[in-house]
Amino acid sequence: MNQPSPFRRAFLMGRRARRHPWEAFIRSLQGQVQGEVLDFGWHGGSGRASWTPIDDSDVATAAALCREYGILLALDGLDYVNTLSNESVLWVVPQSPIAACQVMPGPTRRWLVQPGCLVAQARAAGLMQFEAQYDYLTVAAWLADRRICAWPTGQTAHSGLMLANVLLADGSSAVLGPFGANSQASLDTLFLQRAIPQLFQLSNGLLAQTCQENSTWPARYRLDAMKPQAPQQVNLAHLLLGHGGDLAWVQWMVFEPVPVLPQINTSEPFRAPETLADDDAVALAATELDAAVKALFDPVGLFPHPGQQLD
Template sequence: MSTSRRAFLFGRKLPDSGWQRFCQRLARTCQGLLRVAEDGDVADLAPLRAQDVRHALALCAEHGVQLALADASASLPILPTLRVDPSNLNDLAPLQGAPGFWRAGPGCTLETLAAAGCTQFQVEAGADRPVQTLAAWLSGPAPAVLCPTGHGLASGVAAVDVLLADGSAITLGPFGAQDRQPLRGATLQALVPALFELSSSEDAARCLAAPHWPWAGRLDALQPVHGGVNLAHLLLGQGGALAWVESVLVTAMPAAPQAPARPVAAAGDMAAIDGAGARLADAVKQRFDPLGRFPALPLRLSDPY
């Protein structure tokens, strides 16, 4: 039966492209506001439930669509793209049995977190800037400034529940002999050893020498200055390019530590560090998202010196 006759008999126009089929299925599956651009394969989704993003990512994988965090600092995504705004996923609740810890949704605002006592998210009085979500903060350059190299602990991020590119829902948090949580799932069991291998490379050694880690994919999380290894700190400044953040366990932290004083690097040394950082960023992206389900990593988030 021809498309025109089928549409006449059933009283509706059938989608005539993979993008249109994707958007129709997304509208049927997910709750929340969906806006589809009239020109170009770009849509914006403001989901009402965490499971809506899981459904959306599955559809993205099936239809070859990238899923991007709205207002993230990742490189411009390639088309077609679904931009997801987490603003409705803004729950904040104290963690039972753990005073001072809060479970926050990706859409929780920095102002809300600061009001709960997490002063590291305090917005300067009179600051003229839009309300920022926790997911956007995690994806942007702020953690690079707040947390010098090896000091991911200063972020107050204790653990992160994330959705990986292959659809796996995992928790990234404390790791090591003192941690009782095993690595669950084949994806995580393969990912973590690969990241530790990268963190012991010559490129990583160059980056660890910089006062600030400006590149996305913070392998310095695996060689912390204080405390144990925390896999959640890998995502500080990730640009929305490594995983989708479903929730974050946060706690209040004191003033951020000062970056260690280092002599001014020669131009050649800085170029070498930049090159090492770029290679590491690409390698981390490949380990987390080999199929490019999320946008490309931003190579630099801030000046390492």
């Protein structure tokens, strides 16, 4: 018996409804990455989902899909959030097995830490900069939390952060670390070759100078890391301290122990630059400086935008 042609079947049965972009995104994600994907659905013009990777290399795949479908890639575990109603979000939950914290070989005691490592685990390993922090926090959330990473202006070295390997919005990776006369840092990525001159230009500009005069750094992103207090040297990884997950996805970090921690006032929640500074000129400078740093790291808007807070 002759079968009807595809065109005739389509005529008899009707055209198949076109898949919603959010549904297509979820199906593509489930088909291309390992780990649990929880789809919370499409409501009010935006979608929500969370994903717990079991292979950190899959994050690049998920980020590529987010770029393709116009989805924000957001770090899970930050607790200062409110509501964002108009954009779709994929929350990435950095849990085991991307949670290593291990001593690195060599004469200097340093630890390789993955984003899903818990603060309690890092502290037990000997990293006392995590003293008095919540045990349940991941180190990725600790690094992104602006209230915690609130060292005074020019004193970001107290974090003990030495290196950070990041996945950038364009899909490339870069290792951020010490940069100076004695640095062995490699500028073998297009991002670093382009970004470093611009970061130094920003740090020497009037906007940064206005912020630098405050004992508490008033901007969101720690560009004061480009002008540290002596004898510390510039460390590009310190730009990520308190970055809120807005600039990049952190794939791994290297810490050294910090024997003495300064007193940091974290009793108040993080406030945006426009409310942190009493001087309107400082608030304006901080806001414009943040916009310039954000545009440099994330021109395509893959990560949450400055001031956006996600539910």
